[in-house]
Amino acid sequence: MEALLEVKDLKKHFPVSNHIPFKKSTQSVKAVDGVNFKVYPGETLGIVGESGCGKSTMARLVNQLIKPTSGEVNFKKKNLIEMDARTLRATRKKIQMIFQDPYASLDPRLKIGELIAEPLVIHNVGNKESRRERVEELLETVGLNKRYAARYPHEFSGGQRQRINIARALALHPELVICDEPVSALDVSVQAQVINLLKKLQKEFNLTYIFISHDLNVVRYMCDRIAVMYLGKIVEIGTYEEIYSNPRHPYTKALFSAIPKENPFEEKERIILKGQVPSPLNPPSGCSFHERCPFAVDICKTTVPKVVTPENTHQVSCHLIN
């Protein structure tokens, strides 16, 4: 199958000030450091990892909210990075984003109707009347009353606000929706409602999702394929069965073993990782995980592991495989 999105060797290095005026900084934080993956039409790719591993930076790189240092982002075979501003803007209509914090992502001074119509106004779609109709249609799609268009964000709960965000993301008939921790700020029962809605909309409009989350249970439920990130790199990627039933990378194993118990009787074997994610300012040599890896051997300290493919679509970067 043809990939909808193909990311090749994507890098984003943020320069860090050295506190010397007029001197160019030499150090940089390697937030995303050589990432490769594909997303196929109609699927959900989950991206998991601890805070600071570069998940959100990657989401912003994919729709060019920030410019990468190098690499390619090919959407339908066209590289977004080389596009001129006008084509990029037209292409971006097809790539929308849902953010984490439903309290920060809606302008408190705009009515819900105006908020949802904003993308339509920006891209010059339709006239006032047709936009109003589209807003009502969208509100109903996400399970809200169409009369809510005349209200302000503060009148809504977290779950309802997230529905409004979803309606706004769908306004321009996107093909790819990037969800950056869309349910992390919500209560369990509301979280389930929003997840169900996202699943339903995916079927209805044939959407492709990139789903970023640190909640491994949510990712397990939502995603067809999963990528595990550590310090700006993807350490393991594969289908949901491959990753959950047969994790190969020691970091993935540790991550899954840290999920809290499902019931009070479960006995879980834990791989408790020592220490914390090293600073991306000055990542360890060799495999960036070797300092915390319980299985590390000498080669891990010196050589960056290559990507190996133990099963068909399953890719791992670790010296210890095979």
Added chain:
Amino acid sequence: MSEPILSVKDLQIEFKSGSIVTKAVNGVTFSLNENESLGIVGESGSGKSVTATSILRLIPNPPGKITGGEIIFKGKNLLTLSNREIREIRGNEISMIFQDPSTSLNPVFTVGNQIIESIRTHKAVSKKEARELAIKMLELVGIPAPEKRIDMYPHEFSGGMRQRVMIAIALSCDPKLLIADEPTTALDVTVQAQILNLMKELQAKLNMSIIMITHDLGVVWETCDKIIVMYAGRVVESGTVAELYKNSLHPYTWGLLDSQITESQNNLKPLATIPGSPPDLSFEVKGCPFVERCPYAQTVCFEKTPQLMEPTKGHAVACHFQTSDQKLERKEDAYFDGSTT
């Protein structure tokens, strides 16, 4: 069984804003034994944090006010103590750790300063002794190179390390009761596992009781002996963790359990959800507070507020049916409606 270390009886807390009075906590009753850990779970706004902060009398007044009930700690009613007396207990016999480790430390003092402050407030020790004790505390909570770390500022610590510092401060005076308000919500799963492990270890070592407030049932299964489920300012069910998981009785607890995503969850089937949202507590709630969202509701539920009763010893529930003879049958698909949106 010995006398419980803490018992809360019929606690009532109101918040006043203009002429609107919100009853955030309405008749909460529970007790906690020595060396026991209790989980309080519920949605946002269910009153779990307010209940816990009221134990230390940290509710800002105004707007908040404890209007009724009693909190008995080691035989003393904390609500009738003078400010001086409660300060003796706060941070000394009962300590608290908060959700967000990045805002609960003061950025302009070193962590050592902040631990020493708490020690010197409650113990008559010299600065030097306090510093030594602070280093020991940092070591206890698993911070590497504590002699060096003690002179660092909070911004030089990661989220997990800051939460460890908070725990060190909280434990520096050997409290008998530790209240943890969502201690791991802001942390990553791997760090959460570290911190929960640490708390369990320290509990065994220091022989203290823990109240763990969380909205994550997984955290309760990990760490607690007993659990209370709160809804709209009331306790709807309480019991031991094992009992509640196996034989839960309240429809709200069923909904909470059902909407957890588990390993066996088929990802083609929609998730269970509890429809609607909790009632607005600034109006008087008539009948059972859960009635609007309950798939089992009947006429009586709209008219009478159910009281918390114990159908079996040690397992209490507030539901008209579960405490009478005509028990409800838990339907497997009660919280799966086709139109989940």
